[in-house]
Each structure stands twice: as C-alpha cells, then as structure tokens.
Amino acid sequence: MRKLSIELNDGKNVFAPGERVEGRIEWSADEDLKALELSLLWYTSGKGTRDAGVVHSKRIDRPGAFGSDTFSFTLPSGPYSFSGKLISLIWALELTCTPGKDTVRKEIVVSPTGREILLTGLAGQGRGQENQPGEFLKRILGVQHASA
C-alpha cells in the first residue's frame, strides 16, 4: 500500500506568473522506494492531442519507505492556465514513485488575474483607434506618464 501526497503552503492553489510555489510532499509504502520525482508541469486537455511541458522537477533517490520533504519552485511567466472551446491548459504538481508508476497530482492555477483565463465571451469587443503615424503610441504613453 503506497500513499503519496502534495500539500501547498497555506492551502494556496492560485499563483501569479513568476511567483514561488512552495509546499511539502509526504510518502509511505510497505517497501523501500527506489525514487520519487516531483514535477511542476503544464498539460493541455480538450480536442487536441495532449501536449505537456515539465518546467521544474526534483528527484529524491532512495527515499526509504516513508518520509516527507519540502519543495519550492519559481513559476515562469507563462503559459497561463486557460480554458477555451477547444483547449484547456492546466498547471499541476505531480509526484511519482518508482518502482511502479503510482502518481498523485495537485492542480494549480497560474494566471495574472487570480483565476483561470476563460476564452469565451470576448468576441466583438473594442475597436482600433484612428490616428496619425506614431500619434497613438505617443498619446497612450503620454497618458501613462501623466497617471504615473
């Protein structure tokens, strides 16, 4: 009987890009484990064939039959967690042990808005702004400077 778990500090599971993801992993098994691997990864789900990317990983060789450890990973600036009509992108921490392929996964949200980006309901918004060459950016930046 094997038991793997991932706990995030303060139970937090929504992160801004670039933020640190910190927490603790625990494991217990009937026999000594060969290795444990904790990965910070994203994967897609939906209509398209699954894509996945491992951003960081931490390997513990010969961790024994039970124990715990802490982890700390820095998130990259993207991709954001999002959900659309065809594709979803999910961030997760995944703990796998060998021998066997027992796996536990903890999903997190990576987004600058504090929630998963929803790719619906944005159609038809806004319009371009007519201007003289270079005027638009000057105006935008001017507004920016004034407000700063």
Next chain:
Amino acid sequence: MGTNVSEPVSIRGRLGLSLFFLVFFAMGSLFELLIVREFARAVGQRLWKPAPCTITASEVQERGGESPYAFAVSYRYDYSGRQYGGSTYKHGYSSSSKYSSAQGLVWQYPVGRSAVCYVNPENPAQAVLKRDSPLIGLAALFPLIFVAIGAGGIYFMWRKSPPEEARPIASVARSKKGLGKRATAAVCALFAIVGGAMLYPLGIKPIARTIDAQNWASTPCNVLRAEVGSHSGDDGTTYSVDILYEYTFNGRTYKCDRYDFIGGSSSGYDGKARVVEQYQSAAQPICYVNPKNPTEAVLKRGFHAKLLLALFPLPFLLIGIVGMISALRGKKDGASLARTFDVSAPAPTRQDLSSLRPGDGGPAVLRPKFSARAKLIGAIIAALFWNGIISIFIADASLFSLIFLLPFIAVGVGLIGLVIRQLLALFNPRPTLHLSSHTIPLGGAAELRWSFSGRTSRIRELTVTLRGVERATYRKGTDTCTDESPFYEMELYRTINSTEIASGQVGFILPHDTMHSFNAQNNKIVWRLDMLGEIEKWPDVKESFEIEVAPAA
C-alpha cells in the same frame, strides 16, 4: 470545453478491433513462414556444388495461359565421374508473360555454350543453372510489419492501463519530445525509401530508355500476334497491349513483345483495343531496334502521356526528405515553447498588469505565411500531379470507367479552378504591414501601419481585423485534423476611402485578461491580423499575418 479524444473503447469495439488485428497477425505470420521457408531453401542451395555443363537445347516455348512464354533449356554436366542431364533453369521458374524475358534467357544460354550449373550433392541428378538468392530473406521484413501491427494492436487493446488521470504526465512529456521526433523521422524516411525505390523502375529507367531509343534503328517488322491481354486482380480486371513481332536486323531474325517502356497493365479496355486493332491491320509496322543489343526493340518510342507515371514517386520522395529534415530539426518542440514565453522573466506585479505599454523587440514588418507566388506554385503542382495521374486513366477509359472517375475528374477541375484563382490573385494589390513592436504584451498597445503596392483603386472596401484563435490538432482514425475556434475579434479598421485603403494606420490596445500566444505541437493560441480587401468580380485580397502576443510581464 471540448471532449477528450482518448475515450476508452467498449468491449464490443475491443473485440472487433482485436479480430481486425488478429487477421493482420495471422496473414503476416503466414507470409513470414512462407518467406522463411524460401529463405531456408535458398541458403541450402548455396551449399550445392558448382559443376561445368554444356547447353544442349535452348528455346522459347509457348504454353498458353497468362504467362505463355517459357525458357526451355537442357544441359549436360559431369559430377563425381558420372554424366547427368538437367532441364531446370531455376527452382520455381515456370514461364513469363513477356516474350522478351524468355528470349533474354535463350540469348544468355545459347546451345553449345559452356556454363556452370549447381548440383545437389545429396542427389546429383538434381541441378540448376541459377541458384535462388538468399536476398529473399529481406522480404521477411515486410510481413513482419503486419505481425508487429497485429500483435501490438492486440496487446495495447487488452493491456490493463490505469485511467488517464492516474498516468504520470511528466515522464510521457519527456519521452514524447524525443519519441515524437524519431517516429516522424522514421515515417518520413519510409516515405523517402519507398519514393526512392519506385523512382528508378517507374521514373528514371523508362525516361532514360525513352531518350536512348531516339537513336534506335527504325526497322520494319511483322506482327505475329496482337491482342489485348486481360489480367484479373484484387482491384478488378486490368488490360495490356500484347503484341509479339518479328524483325530482321543485321541479317538475323529476332522476336520481341515490348510495346512501350512503361509496360504493365491498367484499367480501360477500349484504348488498348484500338492500339491492337491498328497493329493487326498494319502490313509492316515500324519498330525501333537497339543497335547495341538487337534483341531489344520497342514499337512506341518518344514521350507520351503514360510517361507522366514517372512523376508518381516524386511526391513520396520529396515529402519523405523534407519531413525527415524538419522532424530532425525539431522545430516544434521545447524551443518554440520557450520562444512563446520567457521562463526566466521576472514576476509581474499587480501594477504591471494594468499598465499600457508598447511592445518589445522593436518594429516588425509582417509577412503572410505564404506569398501569392508560393500559393500559385503550390496550386500548379497539385493540379499537375492530380490531373496528370487522372489523365492516364481517362486516356483509354470506357464509359463505365468514366462514370467511376467523375469525382476524381471533379477534384481535378477544382484544382484547375484554384490555379486560375491564384493566378488572378497574383495581380492583386499586395499589402505590407508594419507593426510598432515585434512582440506585444497582453494589455499592451501597438500601432499598425499598412501600405499596398499595385492598383489599390480596385479595392472597394478594406477591413483590418485582429483575431485570437484556438487551434487544436488531433487524430481521427488515420487522419490528422485541425480545428480552429476564434475567441477574440476586434475590427480595427474599415474604410471605403481609396486614400486610406492605399496606406493608413491604426492603434489598438490588447485586452489584459486573455491568453497570450501559445505554440505547442498540437495545441496553439494564435493571434493574427486579417486583411480583407474586397474587389468586384475578382478574387479578394485575403491575407493573414500572425503576430506574437506575450504574457503581461
């Protein structure tokens, strides 16, 4: 959200698929056994002893049937002090459908010639002039593919795998990068090998012989027999022009049955019947004789539509080589993902998220993915290839065959229409787009300038639209499909003013609460600027320019 494609297969589905794979496995195994048996025989024959022999009889015999021409040979040989007689050319040889094949052997083994035959040491009365090649063993690789597909299919169908949620993603993600590349490269290599292997017999050889035959001697010949050969196969009956003719060259008389350099048989009876009729009624038609080897002759030389078959292997070869190179370069793996978002970028602050700032990387000139000329060339190649192949079948097709070919002809006509459309579009005004920055962050501002070259007065109305699109690629049976779904659309500019159409500019601000560009192998978020210039009674100007939208920081 869309559905996940890897849904579990029902028991009934599994049984059906298992039966399908079992047939693959059984057929593959059967062929494998037969080939292994032949290979063992060929290897055993290598141990037969060479012995000098003399050809005592050699001629082409006509025996009727689909392969009427047989090389009949007799020879004498000495082995262990005793004399024996043999009449086997090669194990398993019976006859040939081509007179020239049997004739070639008669020329190789003329009466009186001393040759080497191979004697079975265990039964010296058994001998052959030509031993079986152990290269037959290579053929065992082919049914092995069926065996592997069958066995693999059954294994993967019934193996107990944990539910997808319980499967580790990290290890799959790591192995997929290398495996995907290697698998793609292997498939492309297979294409290139098949294309390359077909190129010589189907392409290079007939074309080289056609060119060479321009110098062959025109010689009057007598038609001995002319008929339409009928060949039954899995895909129905095919027909061939079978003409046996006799000619005299340098005082010697030869027979040959080569009509053209492509040979083979195809569907369509009427065209072949017309050719046969023409030769049946001709008193002394002209054949062309190779002066270097007068046993070789041909009735039809020069370039003709059937030689377009020579183009058939080229797409396989090109797709294979190009695919292999691009797969091994690994353009679409981690590298492109890293380009889409900078993993080392600092964390954005909440203030950053609301800021409006211009993009990074300096101004950019945007280009469409495919130029108008490239689109035209692509359409021409597709139309030539498709219609070239179809024309071979149409050339001598019966009414029934024509009806069957109608959908294929319709595709050919459609491709010609596409060529005409692309040709007209070549004369359209062409837009050049300048974006104030190469990469625009979410929530960032950018300025787009455009200018057209060519007769812009023909454009009635111009629309510039910014679109964000989800693009998902997935497998559906044996096909690879790509679906698109727009999630963001902003009409930046619409004008009917001819001066503004010719050149103009527009500023825009990207929303901050949406998704940046994302470029994985099968799933993408694409941002693009679509230009639509409507032209009356002419193909519209339709160009898309992909832009890179970065995360907010």
